[in-house]
Amino acid sequence: MNSFFVVTNPIKDPEFKITDQIEKYLKDRGASCTKSVFKTAQEHQNYDFINPDEVPEKIQCILVIGGDGTLIHAAKEMAAKGIPVLGINFGNLGYLAEVEKNNIGESLDRLLKDEYHIEQRMMLEGKILRNDSVIAENIALNDIVINRCGSLRIIGYKIYVNGQLLNQYNADGIIVSTPTGTTGYNLSAGGPIAQPTSSIIVVTPICAHTLNSRSIVFSEDVTIEIEIMQDKNLKQNRRILVFDGENDVILEDSDRVIITKADLSAKIIKLNKMSFLELLGKKMR
Template sequence: MNNFCIITNIDKDNEYKTTKLIQEYLTSKGKRCIISQENTAGTNDERTDVSWIPDDTDCAIVLGGDGTIIRAATDLYEKEIPLLGINLGTLGFLAEIEKQDIIPALDCLLEEDIHMQKRLMLNGNVSRNEKAFYDDFALNDIVISRSGFSRIISVSVYANGILVDTYHGDGVIVATPTGSTGYNLSAGGPIAAPGSNVIMITPICPHSMSQRSVLLSSEDEITILIDKSKKTQKEEAIATFDGRMAMELKAGDMIRIKKAEKVTKLIKINKKSFYEILRNKLK
């Protein structure tokens, strides 16, 4: 690898000390390394500006937390650049390299003593009156949740056109294996190994003791129909893709979700297994 870019969450490294350390080290090794100076990855209202990233970039080094990596993965979807995460956040399931291990990790990267993981992504398409009005990708999850305070919504979930269930509650999570340790886990959903070819459907606070998560094949197409639950409220629910872009949904709106054509490539240097990391992170 010869060409690198650094995507920095400025809330985690606001003076670019760690960022510049990495750039200087790579430059001293004869590599090209450019820095995004105005990136706001990890926030809910901004996208990573990828126009500054050359097409021949071999690796994007992402500094921040898992949220920064998730944002970068979506924004770099078309470029398909492998990502290496440096953890400046808290848990760091995706950003596995800790600050004190940066130099040894960079050495492994330069020697290509690495393992490349391919992570499944979701493509979600939102339509109203049979007309699509929003389309995006998600590495973690697509969430349909209630828009009102202290009220429930009703959503019907279909797999390949067949009704799976109708959920009454706070909403539903459609998660990838990568997203299984996020909101899905907090809502009582299962944990899936990163390489699993599954998609999880997990209800959020369902008003039924018998409703639990459902695991589908990654080849299945999921359709979520927003049902009418309150006559006096125009908006029934909101949809978020990896925690961003909250859009209001009305009764009759439909979200079609399927496996994205491309994957996120994560560079793994840490020799620890997913299960060891899981035990350590979740204690």
């Protein structure tokens, strides 16, 4: 591997010192390296950190400087091009961005020597239907979440699986998670942790007003449909849907959210030989 593209979260590396050091390190060793030029949200339009059309041809690896959030956005944005990403952790836990600040040079050397492997991570596709018309759609590497926004009232929804009613909930919301996302909001809400390379969909109600509310694990080929129930206090109690914590969409009565496995998958470069269970134990401690 000798052709790299560096994506930087300017909040994490505001003066681009680490970015410049990485570029110089790679070029000094005969590799090609291009830096992304950060743009404002308005300039980015549909992209958070990187426009795939701006990535030069023959790039073999996207190096992401930031936390897991930055890596998630970059991985989604590059999924269609099939270019793998490697995260350099400037965030907190760093389940995905596995390279730490103190071993950047060693990690880059391993890339140059092709001492790595690539994990395929499934993603979710979500569509919001209003009066049978799609009003919004997006993909998620971590999760698709319906939550309340405003007053502290619970919201009502029905869940269908492959067209069959599963249950009706009154709750703070619901999390539909990929295996990668199970260590995020799903974990905080009491959901199970899954092997990140598995192909399953985890549905976890958030603080449901019931005695028998539990997460449910489905196979990758199901279709999850969530129907938003009528809310008499809609003006005080907005309901929103978010993809990986962003791209908020306000939901209305009778809106339906259709969630399936996405056709695209994210490619994550792994250098660490530590098993997922070892990594999980280390991060949790």
